[in-house]
Amino acid sequence: MRVLITGGAGFIGSHLAEACLEKGDEVYIIDDLSTGSLANIEPLRNSKRFKNRLFVHIDTILNHDLMEELTGICDIVFHLAAAVGVRYILDxxxxxxxxxVQGTEEILEICTKFKKRVLIASSSEVYGKHLHAPLVETDNIIYGPSSKFRWSYAASKLMDEFTALAYYRTKGLQVVITRLFNTVGPRQTGAYGMVIPRFVTQALKNKPLTIYGDGTQSRTFTFVKDVVSALMGLMECEEAAGEVFNVGGTQEITILELAKKIIKAADSSSGYQLIPYEQAFARDFEDMQRRVPSIEKIRKAIGFEPQVxxxxxxxxxxxxxxxxxxxxxxxNN
Structure with a gap:
């Protein structure tokens, strides 16, 4: 099978590319490297096993002609390309x-033209400022004001979902939507606000772990290979078309507890430092106090259970x- 992965040089995209190559697929990647990195896919490009089965294009998904060419070649499309990370969004x-928004609509239009099944990677951010748990795919959405640009990412991903479902309902496009919850693992960078790699790097250097806010906000974390397994499983599930699925872990932990756990696991002498949001992000920021998914729907669809x-x-x-x-x-030495 020929697989197109937008954002394929990113953290999740590179792991997905590797899994597809391991399965025997031909993999086509497009990535503008705004948050991705060639280092993520360098081992794949240098592997003799994957020779002549990996094709990499450094370009934007807004390049219409190239996207038409790649989509026409491939059998299925995983659309992971997006602006990611709170700090990147605010900057x-x-x-x-x-x-x-524009990039996703372009993907959907081209996939409709060629009748190609497509998976859209959305985000747990779309739920907004809920305090209850677990979050269910049918929950209402609660956002802050438009003056807080932190919510622009959530709103843009929700618009992607609306657009994808509209293509499914009006044009019959076989589209699957996944809401990803805090995916973590090797190759992830802390440069854009990702908490675990940032904490781990600080701990290994015996520097204070910088906790934004008071640390009582809670999250669950999912290993990247579990997420990749879910994405591939949903793409193969015929009944998943036109549906939205949470993809996430089930172990809830506060950020303060997470910091302490990382210090212990890294055998670090680090302490931790609480930094007010207004100092960490300057302006336009509000946090989600709690983010815990229900995974009942994806469990019933493909038997998904986090393994790590x-x-x-x-x-x-x-x-x-x-x-x-x-x-x-x-x-350096």
């Missing part, structure tokens, strides 16, 4: 909205970040 609000628990996730990230730090030390 690049206009670009983020354009990529997330939080302690194992943290160890994987710690080992990966240690290898990055050691590599940098070797280069």
């Amino acid at each position: 690049n609000p206009l670009k983020s909205i354009k990529i997330n 628990n939080l302690d194992e996730i943290l160890q994987q990230v710690i080992d990966y970040q240690k290898s990055i730090i050691n590599r940098q030390l070797t280069i």
